[in-house]
Amino acid sequence: MMQDPAFPNREITSRRAFLGAVLALGSCDATRFPSPDLEVQTGSASLRDTAAVPVGCCVSTARLRDTAYRDLLARQFSQITPEWEMKVGYIARDDGSFRFDAPDALVAFAAEHRMRVHGTTLTWYKHTPPAFQRLDGDRPAFRAAFVRYVSAVAGRYRGKISGWDVVNEPVDDDGALRTSTWTRNLGAEDHMVEAFQLAHEADPDAVLFINDYDMESKPAKRAALMRLVERLIAKGAPIGGIGTQTHVPIDEAPGDIGAAIRDLASFGLPIHVSELDVSFRGARLDLRMREQKLALQADLARETADALMALPERQRYALTMWGLRDQDSWLRSPPFDQFGVDHPVLFDDAGAPKPMYDAIKLGLGRS
Numbered sequence: 001m002m003q004d005p006a007f008p009n010r011e012i013t014s015r016r017a018f019l020g021a022v023l024a025l026g027s028c029d030a031t032r033f034p035s036p037d038l039e040v041q042t043g044s045a046s047l048r049d050t051a052a053v054p055v056g057c058c059v060s061t062a063r064l065r066d067t068a069y070r071d072l073l074a075r076q077f078s079q080i081t082p083e084w085e086m087k088v089g090y091i092a093r094d095d096g097s098f099r100f101d102a103p104d105a106l107v108a109f110a111a112e113h114r115m116r117v118h119g120t121t122l123t124w125y126k127h128t129p130p131a132f133q134r135l136d137g138d139r140p141a142f143r144a145a146f147v148r149y150v151s152a153v154a155g156r157y158r159g160k161i162s163g164w165d166v167v168n169e170p171v172d173d174d175g176a177l178r179t180s181t182w183t184r185n186l187g188a189e190d191h192m193v194e195a196f197q198l199a200h201e202a203d204p205d206a207v208l209f210i211n212d213y214d215m216e217s218k219p220a221k222r223a224a225l226m227r228l229v230e231r232l233i234a235k236g237a238p239i240g241g242i243g244t245q246t247h248v249p250i251d252e253a254p255g256d257i258g259a260a261i262r263d264l265a266s267f268g269l270p271i272h273v274s275e276l277d278v279s280f281r282g283a284r285l286d287l288r289m290r291e292q293k294l295a296l297q298a299d300l301a302r303e304t305a306d307a308l309m310a311l312p313e314r315q316r317y318a319l320t321m322w323g324l325r326d327q328d329s330w331l332r333s334p335p336f337d338q339f340g341v342d343h344p345v346l347f348d349d350a351g352a353p354k355p356m357y358d359a360i361k362l363g364l365g366r367s
């Protein structure tokens with residue numbers, strides 16, 4: 001049995017919990033940012049007013065040009081995640097220079113509305129822009145560009161970002177580590193350790209996350225991610241939190257989401273439900289009534305909120321929706337729109353709350 005350094009009077013029963021507790025000691029107090037103003041709405045308090053944890057939403061500068069969008073986002077949410085404009089595909093120009101106009105605008109919007117910012121992502125197998133592609137094979141040059149990029153981006157937003165996805169989607173659907181231009185030039189796990197160390201040096205107070213998807217429906221993938229987290233921590237990666245994207249269909253088995261959150265939380269680190277949406281798309285012709293599908297969606301949202309709230313307070317980083325209104329969802333874009341019109345998030349196309357909104361509000365409500 002081991003002592004929990006964060007809570008001396010508590011015994012630790014597992015190596016994971018000990019590893020996480022040691023890291024949690026050094027990681028930022030996720031409540032370091034001022035709690036958002038309590039914005040009392042005429043008639044009813046908003047989600048951000050009543051939630052006991054930060055509630056986030058992904059956002060882009062293009063969507064902020066819509067006044068109705070801006071107002072709804074600022075009224076209901078206390079955190080934002082840039083949907084794509086804080087990723088290497090946006091920031092790294094072909095000539096190797098960086099552009100920060102859009103991420104700076106999103107950070108400024110958040111500051112104006114007393115919202116936290118969660119950054120995604122410092123590394124991701126999916127994006128290798130030309131500035132890196134042309135260095136493929138020249139490992140010293142590729143690594144120099146990698147170090148320069150991670151340090152510059154994490155350093156620019158020091159003190160303005162509550163947390164970063166440092167490593168995004170490292171595990172393939174079969175549980176193997178993904179290979180990419182990044183792993184070929186930097187080492188499969190070495191670049192992950194280095195990314196966490198560089199981000200920590202650049203912004204010591206940011207909570208640094210590893211983030212992945214299908215943690216609910218693929219327990220073997222979840223177990224592989226957890227083994228990776230153990231290895232990375234043992235190699236010195238200052239992992240401060242674990243993100244579970246939680247993109248699920250309405251037919252996700254009840255209990256899957258809660259089981260995933262509880263399992264990932266066994267390290268004792270903060271948990272971020274980082275990209276929640278509950279999709280109507282199914283693999284088969286779906287003749288169910290809309291009301292029935294909305295109810296299933298609300299039940300899964302409530303399960304998510306309840307599981308996050310069941311964690312110790314220091315492990316409740318945030319719950320982030322991946323889209324404000326149904327019309328804003330990535331699932332409305334090709335190729336996903338081939339499955340028909342989806343309705344995956346809290347607000348309908350007109351911005352009216354759906355049963356899922358009420359479920360999240362009740363589940364995250366301060367007791």
Ligand code: G3I
Nearest residue numbers: 058060062083084087089120168213245275322329330333
């Ligand atoms: O709107 C611009 C357009 O003006 C520009 O001409 C064009 C040039 O490529 O880009 C357009 O922006 C696109 C943006 O979505 C807005 O639609 C980007 O190309 C496109 O890359 C971006 O895709 C995002 C994707 O991640 C890749 O970054 C999606 O919005 C975003 O929802 C998706 O989010 C991912 C998470 O990061 C990881 N988990 C899965 C999730 C869904 O795929």
